[in-house]
Amino acid sequence: MKPETQNKLTVTVVIAAVVIAAAALVIALRMSYPPDEARVVQLIEQRLAKAESSEATPGLNEAQVIQLIEERLPAATAGPVGKGISEARVNKLIEERLAAQKGALSEKEFNERVERGVIAFIEKQRRAEQERPNQLARNVPRPGKSDHTYGNPDAPVTLIEYSDFECPFCKRFHGSVKQVIDESKGRVNWVYRHFPIEQLHPVKARKEAVAAECAGELGGNDAFWKFADRFFELTPSNNRTDIDTVLPQIAREIGLNEKQFASCLASGRHDQRIDKDIRDANASGANGTPWSVIVSKGGKTYALSGAQPQAAIRQLTGLALQEK
Amino acid sequence: MRSYLGDLRTAFAHVFAHAGYIALASTVALATFLFAVWFPNFALMGDVFRTPGVALIAKLQIALSLLGGIVTNFNPLSAGYTIAIAVLFGINAAMIVYLLKQNRAMAAGQNFAIGSGGLASGTLGIGCAACGSLVLSTVLSSFGAAGALALLPLQGEEFGILGAALLLVSVSLMSKRIAAPISCEPSPARAKQRESAIASRRDRC
Numbered sequence: 001m002k003p004e005t006q007n008k009l010t011v012t013v014v015i016a017a018v019v020i021a022a023a024a025l026v027i028a029l030r031m032s033y034p035p036d037e038a039r040v041v042q043l044i045e046q047r048l049a050k051a052e053s054s055e056a057t058p059g060l061n062e063a064q065v066i067q068l069i070e071e072r073l074p075a076a077t078a079g080p081v082g083k084g085i086s087e088a089r090v091n092k093l094i095e096e097r098l099a100a101q102k103g104a105l106s107e108k109e110f111n112e113r114v115e116r117g118v119i120a121f122i123e124k125q126r127r128a129e130q131e132r133p134n135q136l137a138r139n140v141p142r143p144g145k146s147d148h149t150y151g152n153p154d155a156p157v158t159l160i161e162y163s164d165f166e167c168p169f170c171k172r173f174h175g176s177v178k179q180v181i182d183e184s185k186g187r188v189n190w191v192y193r194h195f196p197i198e199q200l201h202p203v204k205a206r207k208e209a210v211a212a213e214c215a216g217e218l219g220g221n222d223a224f225w226k227f228a229d230r231f232f233e234l235t236p237s238n239n240r241t242d243i244d245t246v247l248p249q250i251a252r253e254i255g256l257n258e259k260q261f262a263s264c265l266a267s268g269r270h271d272q273r274i275d276k277d278i279r280d281a282n283a284s285g286a287n288g289t290p291w292s293v294i295v296s297k298g299g300k301t302y303a304l305s306g307a308q309p310q311a312a313i314r315q316l317t318g319l320a321l322q323e324k
Numbered sequence: 325m326r327s328y329l330g331d332l333r334t335a336f337a338h339v340f341a342h343a344g345y346i347a348l349a350s351t352v353a354l355a356t357f358l359f360a361v362w363f364p365n366f367a368l369m370g371d372v373f374r375t376p377g378v379a380l381i382a383k384l385q386i387a388l389s390l391l392g393g394i395v396t397n398f399n400p401l402s403a404g405y406t407i408a409i410a411v412l413f414g415i416n417a418a419m420i421v422y423l424l425k426q427n428r429a430m431a432a433g434q435n436f437a438i439g440s441g442g443l444a445s446g447t448l449g450i451g452c453a454a455c456g457s458l459v460l461s462t463v464l465s466s467f468g469a470a471g472a473l474a475l476l477p478l479q480g481e482e483f484g485i486l487g488a489a490l491l492l493v494s495v496s497l498m499s500k501r502i503a504a505p506i507s508c509e510p511s512p513a514r515a516k517q518r519e520s521a522i523a524s525r526r527d528r529c
Contacts, residue, residue, distance in 0.1 A: 022444055168399070169396075169397060172396055173396070176396070302368055302371060302372070303367065303368055303371075304365065304368060305364035305365050305368070306364045306365070306393060306396075306397040307393075307396045307397045308365070308389075308390060308392070308393050308396060308397060309389060309390075309392030309393060309395070309396045311389035311392060312386065312389040312390050312392065312393070314389075315382070315385055315386045315389050316368075316372075316386060318382075319372065319375070319378060319382065319386065322377075322378065
């Protein structure tokens with residue numbers, strides 16, 4: 001191949017790679033932040049085209065429809081965070097407007113209102129997008145009796161961790177959080193919840209989560225934490241754990257009845273609990289593990305992604321302690 | 325290989341003889357590094373900085389402490405290519421500006437494309453690949469193919485390595501351009517025509 005052709009080919013391939021990567025990034029960001037403004041606008045345009053072709057609603061323009069959305073959007077999006085505005089709701093709003101539209105305002109007045117409305121609408125969407133990850137973290141269920149808590153149960157600040165027993169970063173994070181809790185003198189506690197990533201750690205991660213629950217069921221809160229500590233100490237992560245050997249070994253070491261432990265593992269009675277934890281993790285904005293939400297006494301949340309250093313955990317729990 | 329290293333040395337001597345380019349490369353490299361390490365916690369940082377009644381120094385301490393994530397939240401491979409991408413992107417940016425200032429926009433444009441490809445690919449590799457690469461897992465799950473990550477031998481880290489490699493190619497190509505003297509060169513076809521014309525004239529004599 002001629003060097004010139006080779007160069008052209010390289011540049012073409014690279015440009016294609018850039019375009020694909022950029023498109024992937026855009027898709028990722030769009031998927032992360034519903035409600036999708038573009039989708040809403042597209043719906044409006046579709047409805048508008050339909051309205052324009054209809055003789056029943058003469059004089060209706062796009063701006064009028066957009067203003068309707070802006071006027072009614074606060075009510076439409078007042079539901080649970082992250083649900084977004086549904087297509088059906090947008091359609092209903094437009095239908096209502098079509099029915100009510102009588103052209104009561106002058107063209108100039110109307111356009112001014114529309115302009116203000118559109119700006120407010122876009123600004124509101126932008127603010128919602130910026131705040132969304134932490135808004136989602138507010139969805140995290142507050143610690144309850146069924147939770148496994150390390151440290152003072154009445155501590156004013158709680159670190160809720162969603163973790164995967166096969167994740168090497170969770171293993172690293174486990175030791176860091178434990179030290180911060182131990183040093184906090186009862187002012188911070190730690191709740192452990194399950195988020196086994198089955199696509200990356202098939203079968204084992206979930207089974208280990210069930211095993212930890214069985215340890216808790218048979219030996220109480222202490223046994224749960226002993227199991228978790230020992231498990232992270234013994235195992236290599238990344239789906240390389242020999243669960244048939246390690247799980248009974250840990251059960252034996254922490255003084256559980258092996259037969260009961262094996263029977264609990266096979267029973268499937270903790271599956272629902274783990275599924276709920278996974279759903280809760282997703283609802284609180286988790287994309288991977290470890291995923292932590294620090295909750296202050298007043299309910300303010302700080303979502304922390306990844307195995308961040310002890311210093312960061314200490315600073316954030318300190319910040320949460322300052323909250324009233 | 326030796327000529328590549330020679331070009332690289334010459335290009336570095338040309339570009340980084342000026343303090344301005346060193347500052348530019350360092351700034352871009354630092355910004356890229358900060359972006360990569362803070363990326364998983366941008367929302368948290370925004371929230372911390374918006375919290376009223378907290379001293380700015382405390383807020384900055386949180387931001388700084390999150391930088392330790394390069395050790396705790398990355399494995400040696402991902403930390404290595406993250407730093408490499410940041411440094412190479414900084415060098416790339418300085419070289420592109422140098423070429424543009426010399427009115428060699430064509431060369432700068434081509435290499436900007438390669439460099440951007442490297443950065444985009446590197447971005448896909450950001451995150452805890454073993455536990456769900458941040459960008460990639462979101463992209464794949466949106467197509468219902470999150471499990472595809474597990475099929476990759478390095479579970480998504482390939483993109484980071486590819487990013488560093490593309491940036492290295494870009495730096496190497498630009499070094500060659502910078503090391504070459506600025507002159508008007510005939511195309512290879514024209515040079516051949518010229519040589520054969522001279523040869524035929526010699527035959528006639």
